[in-house]
Amino acid sequence: MAGQLTHQAVSHALKGIVARVxxxxxxxxxxxxxxxxxxxxxxxxLLRIAGRIERTFGxxxxxxxxxxxxxxxEIADEIHRLCVQEQEKVA
Structure with missing residues (x-):
């Protein structure tokens, strides 16, 4: 998922997670x-939100x-940074 993730996509997904929780x-x-x-x-x-973020973004x-x-x-920035970092580990 990280390969095609933009900050905007992360932000949208984050808002959805927060809204649901x-x-x-x-x-x-x-x-x-x-x-x-x-x-x-x-x-x-907040812990439930964190868990959903982890599962959603790996x-x-x-x-x-x-x-x-x-x-x-700022949270979306950190999620995006971690996704890119995970992608680099795999590559």
Whole structure:
């Protein structure tokens, strides 16, 4: 999946994951939203989001990324970076 991933595709998938876990409309999530400021966020839900990210993208995500990273765009940057890194390991 990493081969054809763009930042935009990662961002879109991330918003979908967050919306499903938090049970909020995807349309209410913006790139500049801080994940910890979204409604209904709790630590356990952040861990569920991290797990879904890992399964979706085939990466290992440091759970602290969700707790300490600012915006969804910045989280998407980290996911994209990890995907590229995983792809380079395989190549």
């Amino acid at each position: 938090l049970q909020i409309p995807e349309s209410t999530i913006t790139d500049d939203a801080r994940i910890t400021d979204l409604s209904l966020v709790e630590s356990i839900k 990466i290992e995500l440091d759970n602290e990324v969700l707790f300490r990273t600012g915006t969804l765009s």
